Amino acid sequence: MAQFEVIAAPLAGLKLIRRRCSEDSRGYFSRFFCADELNAAGFSEPIAQINQTLTRRRGTVRGLHFQYSPHAETKLVSCLRGRIFDVAVDLRSGSPTFLHWYGVELSANNRESLLIPQGFAHGFQTLEDDCELLYLHSAAYAPSAEGALHALEPRVAIDWPLAITEMSERDRQHSNLPSDFQGIEL
Numbered sequence: 001m002a003q004f005e006v007i008a009a010p011l012a013g014l015k016l017i018r019r020r021c022s023e024d025s026r027g028y029f030s031r032f033f034c035a036d037e038l039n040a041a042g043f044s045e046p047i048a049q050i051n052q053t054l055t056r057r058r059g060t061v062r063g064l065h066f067q068y069s070p071h072a073e074t075k076l077v078s079c080l081r082g083r084i085f086d087v088a089v090d091l092r093s094g095s096p097t098f099l100h101w102y103g104v105e106l107s108a109n110n111r112e113s114l115l116i117p118q119g120f121a122h123g124f125q126t127l128e129d130d131c132e133l134l135y136l137h138s139a140a141y142a143p144s145a146e147g148a149l150h151a152l153e154p155r156v157a158i159d160w161p162l163a164i165t166e167m168s169e170r171d172r173q174h175s176n177l178p179s180d181f182q183g184i185e186l
């Protein structure tokens, strides 16, 4: 029996993954990752790195970040504590949904993850205090290949659910996209 429900999001390649769980009097069992099942959903390379973040303050935005080729990565983002509004922006050159964004609530309770293909910027806003996330990456962190999109980029106009309470200095300082930005090549 499939351990995951795979739901296509409106941006090509972006998937919402819902983890099934078996509950009994002790609690529940749930498979968090499965190379076979999630390969078909788009996580088609081995996991290279797994990162964890704690974000203490409700309303904080982290991101939006991505890596340029040849370090472009597929990400599986999950919220293990609290609730977040998770956002992916299509930056793929030539994509019919270029610069479109998609946001979804991920939480410890809904057991949903966002599977984000290469070529998307990723960021999120916490909807509660003390949110913990786990990220599975298909490529290693490559600071020299890191790109970013400002959370308030006017050409994307993400509708963040809350007023932004905190961002890193680095994220505050991302410049807006140049008017001739055509997207990233993969």
Ligand SMILES: Cc1cn([C@H]2C[C@H](O)[C@@H](COP(=O)(O)OP(=O)(O)O[C@H]3O[C@H](C)C(=O)[C@H](O)[C@H]3O)O2)c(=O)[nH]c1=O
Pocket: 051, 053, 062, 063, 064, 065, 122, 123, 124, 135, 141, 168, 170
């Ligand atoms: C991403 C990363 C960062 N770092 C170092 C770099 C900084 O010294 C410190 C914090 O990094 P940063 O401020 O970029 O962390 P976030 O703002 O949470 O960025 C992450 O959150 C957004 C939403 C994402 O989607 C990315 O996965 C990731 O960029 O950890 C590492 O050592 N390894 C890593 O893989």
